[in-house]
Amino acid sequence: MNQDEQIRRQRLVFYQNDIDRLDKLLDEFLRLSKAKCALLIDKDGHMITRKGFTGTFDMDTISALVAGSFAATKEMARLLGEEEFSVLFHQGVKDNIQLSLVGERTLLSIIFDDRTTVGMVRLYANELANKLAGVLKDLSQRQKPESAPQIDKGFGEAAKTNLDDVFGS
Amino acid sequence: MVQINFARREVNCKIVYYGPGLSGKTTNLEMVHQKAPPTARGQLTSIATEGDRTLFFDFLPLDIGEVAGMRTKFQLYTVPGQTYYNSTRKLVLQGVDGIVFVADSNPERRQENLESFGNLEINLKELNLDLKGTPWVIQFNKRDLPAAMPASLMNQELNKAGVPTFEAVAYKGDGVLPTLKAISAMVLEKLNRDYAPSRERLGSVRAGDTGVRAASPVPGPAAPLSGVSSGVATGYASAVAPAGATPARGTASGVGAMAAAPGYGGVGMGAAAPAPAPATAMSAYAGAPAGYPAAAGAQPQAPPFAAPPASVPEPVQAGPAAAAPAGAVRPGAQVPSVRPVDPFAPIAPATPVPLPAAAPSTAPAAAPDRGRNAGVGTYGQAGGYPASGAQGLPRGPFSPNPLPNPVLVRPTPRMQPAPVQRGFPVTLVIVGVGVLLGAVLLVVLLLLNR
The missing domain is CATH 3.40.50.300 (P-loop containing nucleotide triphosphate hydrolases)
Incomplete structure (x- = not known):
């Protein structure tokens, strides 16, 4: 398998049904744990979906930092002879973040405050991570739906107009 | 990827x-x-x-x-x-x-x-x-x-x-x-x-x-x-x-x-x-x-x-985004999170702003290599995440007990309502009844002494 083919296979494509399945699990988790919000982020730092109240948080940046943080932790684990640290926790005065590894390449980031407890969040996050991992595994093995939307074949050409707008022609 | x-x-x-x-x-x-x-x-x-x-x-x-x-x-x-x-x-x-x-x-x-x-x-x-x-x-x-x-x-x-x-x-x-x-x-x-x-x-x-x-x-x-x-x-x-x-x-x-x-x-x-x-x-x-x-x-x-x-x-075209209403959501901000019910509703595309030609550089000449301004990011000068103390962290990965252990979390003033909501009425009633009984008993004893 050449590199292009490999990348095509690994590329993450999410359809509406996929996101609906993931969102349903996140909603249930938020209801049970009383966490503020839950984000699903791929290891490259791109957000997949989110649920709950995110206020004015810059989600792009949070996603990138979460992925960077996890990547750094993984490296630390490797140096210590661990396979991976699967859970990270950052405690703040008011808000806290817990990061959990879901499957092989997805991260679950949960932001919660003092309306709940870290024990509660951890308990339900553990369950959620297992369920999400199952769904993501399904998605990686499923065939592309016949009626699935596609990237327009003129995407590259259309992008030039936008690039001209943003960067000048 | x-x-x-x-x-x-x-x-x-x-x-x-x-x-x-x-x-x-x-x-x-x-x-x-x-x-x-x-x-x-x-x-x-x-x-x-x-x-x-x-x-x-x-x-x-x-x-x-x-x-x-x-x-x-x-x-x-x-x-x-x-x-x-x-x-x-x-x-x-x-x-x-x-x-x-x-x-x-x-x-x-x-x-x-x-x-x-x-x-x-x-x-x-x-x-x-x-x-x-x-x-x-x-x-x-x-x-x-x-x-x-x-x-x-x-x-x-x-x-x-x-x-x-x-x-x-x-x-x-x-x-x-x-x-x-x-x-x-x-x-x-x-x-x-x-x-x-x-x-x-x-x-x-x-x-x-x-x-x-x-x-x-x-x-x-x-x-x-x-x-x-x-x-x-x-x-x-x-x-x-x-x-x-x-x-x-x-x-x-x-x-x-x-x-x-x-x-x-x-x-x-x-x-x-x-x-x-x-x-x-x-x-x-x-x-x-x-x-x-x-x-x-x-x-x-x-x-x-x-x-x-x-x-x-x-030639530079207005593009599909040009039809967006003024005051559209800032693209970088993604979907406004004040609408948690439907965060995936289509986002109003932002109006593209053409880049001004030959925009003059405002970088200071004396600092050519690092013009990084203060406040470019939350983590800008911190060199990493703020250290989170070990205090209050649970010792085990996950508790098998389905109930959360409140001892694991350092209580803060805003945390009080949760336990209070469950225990408040009963405790209050018991304490109140106790105080009343005590007061009545005291009064009775005083009266008897007289």
Whole structure:
């Protein structure tokens, strides 16, 4: 398998049904744990979906930092002879973040405050991570739906107009 | 790795600025942040040391608006250039979709350029990637140095693959946007090709392929090499680089100046321009432990990428996003989270703001290499996450007890309502009844005593 083919296979494509399945699990988790919000982020730092109240948080940046943080932790684990640290926790005065590894390449980031407890969040996050991992595994093995939307074949050409707008022609 | 999210109608791509320390990677991002329309740029975040050297990465999200119904976003990263930080450099490179190699034109940094390039190839290989399969461009930065290396020499040493090259003076903003525009176009073209590999390609893409192949013979000695570079750059620049709209020297090289200007002496370099790299910093770098493997030298290889079409650039159009209402959501902010019920509702596209031509640089001349402003990011000067005390952290991973253990969390004033809500009425009643009984008993005893 050449590199292009490999990348095509690994590329993450999410359809509406996929996101609906993931969102349903996140909603249930938020209801049970009383966490503020839950984000699903791929290891490259791109957000997949989110649920709950995110206020004015810059989600792009949070996603990138979460992925960077996890990547750094993984490296630390490797140096210590661990396979991976699967859970990270950052405690703040008011808000806290817990990061959990879901499957092989997805991260679950949960932001919660003092309306709940870290024990509660951890308990339900553990369950959620297992369920999400199952769904993501399904998605990686499923065939592309016949009626699935596609990237327009003129995407590259259309992008030039936008690039001209943003960067000048 | 590109993420295509049809539910959010988003395409996310990752572009990494790579290169030796102090070559101007962070400055590139700062200039993009400064020059890109406010509607397109997000917040610039730096994880840097106190000395303003990149510790982990800089990050800038960029939203170019809606393309064929998909909101298209780029996430720009820089890597720490110092030899010492190779492990973090590799982490940032993970999942990359496009690379800008920022080379330093200072002749004293020639070896660092080569080492960094070799390091890039090795790190990519460890991530099961390579420069053949990943779009990349080279930026020759610091072209205003009086003793800048000839671009043809740098091209010969670093650009064996014949990818597009751009000359830049990053701290002035020259050549920064053309570089980014070129790599963005290449990433999206690749996405287009990869996503529909079996479909007929666009005519313009085929034309670009042909153009590159025709213009890219096996590079020979100096003269043919510069010709190759010029050919590739011309084919590319006509499509993506601004023709005189901005004072970018990358444009000049793109239209053939590179072939004719071995020394670059007369390309408007300021004799009084300060040297971007302080001598102390450079000597410190030179004395750093050699962590880079020796650059084995890139093997000559076929052009890795079909160049974008060599057609005349289309006039700037308003684009589909132009119909967006004024006051649309800032693209970088994603979906407003005040609507948690339906966060995936279509986002109103933002009105694109054309880049002002020849925007004057506001970077201070005295600080050419690191114009990083205060407050560029939450983590800007912190050098990492704030330390979280071990206090209050649970000792075990997960408790088998389905009920949360309240002892694990340090109570805060706002935490009181939760237990109080459950125990308050009963406790109050018991205490109240107890107090009343006590009072009654006391009164009775007093009366009896009388």
